[in-house]
Structure formats: structure tokens, C-alpha cells
Amino acid sequence: MAPLLEIKSLKTHFATDDGIVQAVDGVDITIDKGETLCVVGESGCGKTVTAMSILKLIAMPPGRIVEGEILFQGRDLVQLTSSELDDVRAKEIGFIFQEPMTSLNPVLTIGEQIAESLRRHEGLSRKDALLRTVEMLKLVQIPNAEARVHDYPHQFSGGMRQRVVIAMALACKPKLVIADEPTTALDVTIQAQILDLLQDMKERFGMAVMLITHAMGVVAETAQRVAVMYAGKIVEEAGVDRLFAHPGHPYTQGLIRSIPRIDLDSKHRGRLETIGGSVPILINPAPGCRFAPRCRYAMSICTEAEPALREIAPGHRMACHLGEAP
Amino acid sequence: MRQYILRRLLIAGPSLLGISLVLFTVLALAPGDPFSDLATNPNVPPEVALALRAKFGLDDPVYLRYLHWLAAMAHGDWGFSFVSRVNVDTLILQRLPTTLYVIGSSQLLALLIAIPIGVYAATRPYSLFDQIANTFAFIGFSLPTFFTGILFILIFSIKLDWLPFVYSTDISGTGLARLGEEIRQAIMPVMVLALFQAASLTRFVRSAMLDVIRLDYVTTARAKGLGQRRVIITHVMRNAMIPVVTLIALQIPAVFGGAIVTEQIFRIPGIGSLLISSILSNDTPVVMAVTFVFACLVVFFNLVADVLYGWLDPRISLR
Ligand SMILES: Nc1ncnc2c1ncn2[C@@H]1O[C@H](COP(=O)(O)OP(=O)(O)O)[C@@H](O)[C@H]1O
Ligand code: SF4
Ligand SMILES: [Mg+2]
Numbered sequence: 251m252a253p254l255l256e257i258k259s260l261k262t263h264f265a266t267d268d269g270i271v272q273a274v275d276g277v278d279i280t281i282d283k284g285e286t287l288c289v290v291g292e293s294g295c296g297k298t299v300t301a302m303s304i305l306k307l308i309a310m311p312p313g314r315i316v317e318g319e320i321l322f323q324g325r326d327l328v329q330l331t332s333s334e335l336d337d338v339r340a341k342e343i344g345f346i347f348q349e350p351m352t353s354l355n356p357v358l359t360i361g362e363q364i365a366e367s368l369r370r371h372e373g374l375s376r377k378d379a380l381l382r383t384v385e386m387l388k389l390v391q392i393p394n395a396e397a398r399v400h401d402y403p404h405q406f407s408g409g410m411r412q413r414v415v416i417a418m419a420l421a422c423k424p425k426l427v428i429a430d431e432p433t434t435a436l437d438v439t440i441q442a443q444i445l446d447l448l449q450d451m452k453e454r455f456g457m458a459v460m461l462i463t464h465a466m467g468v469v470a471e472t473a474q475r476v477a478v479m480y481a482g483k484i485v486e487e488a489g490v491d492r493l494f495a496h497p498g499h500p501y502t503q504g505l506i507r508s509i510p511r512i513d514l515d516s517k518h519r520g521r522l523e524t525i526g527g528s529v530p531i532l533i534n535p536a537p538g539c540r541f542a543p544r545c546r547y548a549m550s551i552c553t554e555a556e557p558a559l560r561e562i563a564p565g566h567r568m569a570c571h572l573g574e575a576p
Numbered sequence: 577m578r579q580y581i582l583r584r585l586l587i588a589g590p591s592l593l594g595i596s597l598v599l600f601t602v603l604a605l606a607p608g609d610p611f612s613d614l615a616t617n618p619n620v621p622p623e624v625a626l627a628l629r630a631k632f633g634l635d636d637p638v639y640l641r642y643l644h645w646l647a648a649m650a651h652g653d654w655g656f657s658f659v660s661r662v663n664v665d666t667l668i669l670q671r672l673p674t675t676l677y678v679i680g681s682s683q684l685l686a687l688l689i690a691i692p693i694g695v696y697a698a699t700r701p702y703s704l705f706d707q708i709a710n711t712f713a714f715i716g717f718s719l720p721t722f723f724t725g726i727l728f729i730l731i732f733s734i735k736l737d738w739l740p741f742v743y744s745t746d747i748s749g750t751g752l753a754r755l756g757e758e759i760r761q762a763i764m765p766v767m768v769l770a771l772f773q774a775a776s777l778t779r780f781v782r783s784a785m786l787d788v789i790r791l792d793y794v795t796t797a798r799a800k801g802l803g804q805r806r807v808i809i810t811h812v813m814r815n816a817m818i819p820v821v822t823l824i825a826l827q828i829p830a831v832f833g834g835a836i837v838t839e840q841i842f843r844i845p846g847i848g849s850l851l852i853s854s855i856l857s858n859d860t861p862v863v864m865a866v867t868f869v870f871a872c873l874v875v876f877f878n879l880v881a882d883v884l885y886g887w888l889d890p891r892i893s894l895r
Contacts, residue, residue, distance in 0.1 A: 305798075307795055307798055332804070333803060333804070335801070336803050337801060339800060339801030340799060340800040340801045341801060344799075345796075345799040347792060347795070352791065353795075353796045354793055354796065355793040355796070355797065355811055355814075356793070356889070356890070357814050357889060358814070366802060366810075367800040370802055370806075402890045402891070415796075418796075
């Protein structure tokens, strides 16, 4: 069966005063129908740019998709113009943004904002769109939906706004939902509720989810498959159980070690391990493996040749020179 | 919403009272009054002059004169112009419509020029269109109205002889011909004021649009596939107009100030030229009344701005 979404060697670069930022530099991602794929990596790794490239939501200029294909149900989205993409946006691929406090228009009621997408894509009348909107608000468990549909974003809390954003992204029942760090801006207690809601919605509508996060804890709870991203590239990809049991890439290992262990008591927990150093700025990156400056296993070949993504076990791929046949 | 408007209205009353007090005091302290000529006029005996001054209370203390003025205003008595020998309100009602007509049309024209150009330029920043618009805006903004006014007269009246350069109130003829003449003579002053306003407004609309265009909720709107047109109009413009409306209202005093100059250049018999002539002839009641009318207009437009602001931004009226 052909995958729902297949991103092939995508490169998205930004022209800045300091040079070309190679924010996404050869990313391959596939998502099957109804599957949850987590894309994980530290902040600044290019996750948002990858996601926004799919629907051409990045600012162009300075951004530009310089290479690659984004096949959605066999059609290459890269070749479509922005107005051709409008039929795919929200209808086929829904988008949930990170920051619920700023992702809603402050001068329109939440009802208007959900309904406009229904009217655009399903051709509903004002009245029918309102009915469907209320229905969606009930699905995402906003209390008193009939009255609140006429409220403005500032009358909702952060968690409630994110429910509104989810209702908006799912209103046209897309086949794929991209959620870019949907819980990062929220309180811990609310985070779990929103993740549960997403899971619930996914099961109800049978859609595929591309969940972007920088937290391994979120990955463990939600993913079926995981793609680990570092400095504009996918460095490892595997099923979630396989990845946590046999993380191959030193970066993945570092991410897993940095998960807070709430299952151990404080005496055995010790200090949280973090990966030293930080994500490099992606202008004129040095040759070789981009993780080399922070890698405890770095060898001489690591700064010379770029490791290719290769299969190390069925369904498990990684880009690292470790364990390569000499 | 109604409460919000009511609150604004309640503030407007005391502001006008305060403004009138300041105006009155300043005018009273300024040298000269309508009768100062009498003292030096050899044909008027000094005791007659003194009697006249006493009759009109010109030598009373300022606060007493202010209270008299206030009491008279409360009865709808705007005072008497000693120079024109008519009631001040008659004089103002003669002049005000012309000024409002010229300023109103020029503001409207300025908006009709600035909003489409500013919006379109913002959707294509640094494009050729944007750069041309920016250049023209910069030029228009740097040229004062007295300069463009005289330039227009030189070109369109004297050189080309297309338009009259003296504004006349008693146009002969009736019906359409008269209307056409009315419009023809207003073209130059309206253009001069409108172009100046449009220049600064275009720059402001453009930057307000650019501020909004990169916000997250605009990306959200794009992600809904609404199309560029709808994204720009319902999501970007709707928000960008909030600061624009405020700016327009705050600029109204400056617009009236600019109109005084323009009225002088084109000899428009408006309220601005009335102010100048009454100042020159020491016609204090008229000066007081005209400045007070200006103050009322400014307060009124601020009120309009507040109401529009509350209407455009739900976060304000509902607070
Ligand atoms: N508009 C832009 N102009 C220049 N650089 C950008 C722009 N947007 C993103 N970048 C760069 O792309 C890189 C990846 O950013 P992003 O995708 O937001 O990371 P993540 O979502 O993984 O935290 C960053 O280094 C960032 O500086
Ligand atoms: S390729 Fe080398 S530097 Fe890169 S992660 Fe593997 S071992 Fe570390
Ligand atoms: Mg991000």
C-alpha cells in the first residue's frame, strides 16, 4: 500500500543576511494512513520548517524549497501553487500550531474561525456551518458549546484555546493532521489532557497524525513510529518500542537518557543527563556528521564523510558511522 | 458596548469644559480686544469708550467674564461679532459647511488612495510596486501643503487654465451646472490636502499590515486554505485597521490646522480663514467661538475613534 505522505530528500533553505540557513537539508519521512508518527528533536532542529514546508506555510522569501518531493496521496505538493494548495489545506491536511495564545485571530469569534474553513471546503451555509462548529466544539469537550461558539479567543484559557485549535484543524475531517508541539506551551496537567484528546480524535476520525515534539516523554505516550531529527536531517527512524529498546544513534540515546524518570524514587533518579553543547547554526555546516562536535563516540571519519541513512534492522534506519562495515 | 460609549460621552463633557476655560483665559490674557481701537480713535470721546467697555463687561475679572460666556453659551448665545456686526453663530454656520465639505472629501479621498495602496504594497514588500509607492509617499509627505497648493495653482490655474484658483461662494447658475462648478473649484484644495494625508497614511497602513501579516494567526488562516484574498481582508486588514483608525482620529486636529493654511491659499471662505481674519481684527468673540468649534470637532472625532476602536477590537469593549 502506498504511504499517505512521502517526503523525499526535502531541502528548505532561508536566505538571511548572514548566509543561507540550511534549516531542512535532505529529510525523508513517510506516514501511512491512520498512523501516528512522532518527529522529535531539540529546538532549532528544523521540525517546524519541515512541517510548514508540507503546506507551503513558510515565509517565501526568505524561505525556499530548493529540492525534494512531498507526495501526498501520490501528488507532489511541492509543484502546486499556493492557491492550488488551498484545496489541500485544512481539507486534506489539518494543522495544529504550538502557541494557542497567538494562533487564533483576536478579533473574530472562535465560531467564525472554525466555520470559515467549513464554508470554504464543504460549501456549507452560514447556518449549517454554525451547527457543525458547535458539534466540533462538543467533540473537543468545550463545555457549554452553544453559547461559547460566539466568544472571542481572549475569553478562553490556554488549554481551552488549544481545544478550539484542534476543533478547527479537524473540522473538515482531514486525512492527516500535523501537530507542531501542541502541548509545549501548556501546563503539565493540561498537556496530558490535550494529548488524550488528540488520541481520542485520531481514533474517532481514523486520521494519520504527524506529532512534532522535543519531549521524549510525549513520544513514548503517543507514537507508533518515531523519526529523530537533528540539525535539518533525520538521523534515526524506527517503531517506538524498537527505538526505546535499541536506540542506535548517539543523539537518540542522549535524548532518551534525558527523560525525567518519575518511576524511580529521588534517591535513584540521580541527576538528569543532558546532551552537552547545542544545535549548531545551519549556515555553511562543517562536512561530516553534524552531531560530531557533541558526540562522545566521534571518530575521525565522522568529520570527513556524512553518514547516510541506512537500515540496521527491519524498519529501523539510522545515519551514523557506528557499527558500519569497515 | 453601550456602556463603553456612555462612559466615553461622560468624559467628553468635562474635557470640553476644561478646554473652553483654558482657551478663554489665554484669549483674555492676550493683548487687544474689539474695542481697543476706540481708545485711540479721536472721534470717540473717552467717556463713551469707557461706557461701552463697561456695558460689555470687558474690564471685569477673567473668571467673571468666563462665567458670563458660559452662561450665554448654555442658552445658545454664541456672542456678537463687533467687526462683522452679526451673531457669531450665524457667521460660523455660514463658514463651517465649506470647511467640513473640503476636509471631509479630502479625508475620504486620502483613505481611498492610502488603504488599497498600503495594503497591496504590504502583500508584496520590497517589490517594484512597493518601492514606487514608498517613494511617492515619501515625497508627498515631505512637501508641505502651502508648497503643493501654490504649485497646483501655478500649473492647473495659471498655466493650463483648467481650474479656478479663487473659491467663490456665490456661484451663478442652478442645478447640475452649479454643482459641477462647486466640485471644480474644490478639486485643487481637496487634492492638496488629500495627497498630503494619503502619503503619511499609506506608509502607516503598509507598516500596520506588515506588523500583522507575520503573526501566527495569519499562518493559521493560511493553513485553512482560505485563499490570499480572504486571508488579507478578514484576517490581516481587520486587525491592521485598529491602529490606522486611531491614527486617523488623532490626526484630525492636525488636519484642521492644515486646512487653515489651505483655506488661506485658495481663499476658501471656511472656518479657518474666519479664524485668521478675526484674529487680525481682534474680534475676540469670534476667535473664542471658532477655536471652541475646533475643540468640539476634535473631541467628537476622538469619540468616533473610540467607538470604532471598541467595535473593531472586541478585547476593548468587552472588558
Ligand atoms: N524565517 C526564517 N528565516 C531564517 N531562518 C529561519 C526562519 N525560520 C526558521 N529558521 C531557521 O531554521 C532553523 C530550524 O527552525 P525550526 O524549524 O523552527 O526548529 P524547531 O521547530 O525544530 O525548533 C532554525 O535554525 C531557524 O533559525
Ligand atoms: S556519525 Fe560519528 S559523530 Fe555522528 S553520531 Fe555517529 S558516531 Fe557520532
Ligand atoms: Mg518548532
